[in-house]
Amino acid sequence: MIPLSHRDTECSRHQADSVQKVECMSPEITDTPPITANTKALLDLYRQMLTIREFEEKAQDLYSRALIPGLLHSSVGQEAAAVGVCAALRPDDYVASTHRGHGHCIAKGADLGKMFAELFGKAEGYCRGKGGSMHIANPDVGNLGANAIVGGNISIVTGAALSAKMRGTDQVAVSFFGDGALNQGIVLESMNMAAIWRLPVIFVCENNQYGEYTPMEQVTAGEVIQRGKALGISSAAFDGMDVLEVYRATRESVERARRGEGPSFLVFSTYRYYGHGMSDRDRPYRTREEEKEWRQSRDPLDRFAAHLMDNGQMTSSEKDRLHKEIGELIHQAVEFGMEAAYPDPDEVSKHVYSD
């Protein structure tokens, strides 16, 4: 089973050159118009950020009650980066994510029930219970999976971009990674190849200020965007707590990529409200004051809600209704996941190899 959506849109030059002489139209850029003038689309950004936040809070709650096994990494605080980036993508564009990947998954169009089912290790989860929180993949909407090796998806996403280019589609591929991945050698290798081959890939660094328990600046030399610029890659840093800024930056990079102008490197400054995982609740590596400052003055949901309300695009009763609605959706998704069956024992040796 290979439910990759690109198969529907594939328009491959080399296929056209093959013996079949398939008639192929040149790749057409099929972006939707900018969403920034569309109230419904803007409300949807808020809805998605809220969904991620509620999902993550609920997942932490379930984990704390020992209902979710394994490891869990919350992306609360980082919702704007996931939502802003994915809003600029088409369903057939690729993303791959990190151990902190629930937000990317939701923003790329995942079903919440199947996500919770995976977190519980159930057969109806996205990976039939074989991947768990850190490995959710959803190829139907271009999600090539979360990756639990820091920097692990970067070369894979670059390969997906190479594939898109070779198949003659105008798909774009996005690699999400954290500041912790910046010092993995594979990042330089992948960026270099993307640059020499002008691949349609966007390297998205969510700088949440800490690589696990260590402050980013303590282990990361120089100005980060210079690493991309040195390779001739369009590189810039943005406020990753502002969903519209993230969206605009990504959209520009997507357009560049679709025009065949190569990769971009976007650094979004953001903040991880909770710990690296569920084992560092005391967070001795940073102060409560610092956390309070980010939450109170830069929270991506609060800021965007205020923006929408100031512009008359959302009323407070609409906001309340939305919160109630998302709360109910999360509740239903958890119910679905909890009621789903565990995999049959014989599932353990299935999918080691593909037919």
Next chain:
Amino acid sequence: MSTPTEGREVTFAQAINEAMHEEMARDSSVFVMGEDVAVAGGVYKLTRGLLDAFGPERVRDTPISEAAIAGLAVGAAMTGMRPIAEIMFGDFLALVMDQLVNQAAKVHYMSGGSLRVPLVIRTTMGAGRRAAAQHSQSLCAWLAHIPGLKVVLPSTPFDAKGLLKTAVRDNNPVIFFEDKMMYQKKGLLPEGSADYTVPFGCADVKRSGTDVTVIATSSMVHVALEAADGLAREGIDAEVIDPRTLTPLDEETLIHSVKKTSRCIVVDEGYQRFGATAEIAAVVGEKAFYYLDAPVHRIGAMDVPIPFSPALEDQTIPSPETVMTVARKLMGR
């Protein structure tokens, strides 16, 4: 499927080259990438002619970035392409282990079967070229340890061509090990351009015999055959079996042979300690124990970094003499 008794003679390198030509012509999603594979045709000229035939989009010279070569190949394989990535020397697999072990091997399983990685990594193995410790190792056991990967070790031009075609058509990551010392070794292929494949998990009896089974991989098949010729002159009839793939492993053919001969030697050029020989010997020990007249014997490379000096290197590689000595011992002579 075994080497034909008549046909056209080609080298091991030519056979591999032919397989790539034919698979790229057959399937437009197949492409080749690696260091110096395009313009130069590869350091051992294995990819010669591919650039002219298929162009620079499908025959790609890469930077010296093994990890990214493998990683990009994984990503391309997950999204509709069938890459053949060349890692110039098997020793450099150490640079791509995350991409192969944590990524390629696990994507299909971790995604519950929704993604797959039809990828071929071609790389080398084999000592004897005075290339010293970082260009001579046979590291196939590393990858055979990992569920989700397939590991192929051809010993003849016929097997190399047929197995590589199977590898390209397989929907899983396949690591294809070529012993660089065999590239100029000649063998027969079927006449004409008949398309054939050699299935995985199908061992080949390279020489029939009744007294002792020698299970040998890659170039060690030729070491074993030479030993068998020597042993025959002494009245010992050795059977030489080539598993051809470590994963999947054709246990049935190996066990069948050992049940017949009651003695077994396993020869592989990887380090002996925790190596392919140990695994195969254990399989034989578990499944044919009551048929054995002597302990199963392993012969691998010496457990030392491979030295440069000819005076030192040769003694680290299993030789026909070693195999003969062990066979005599197992026969009580």
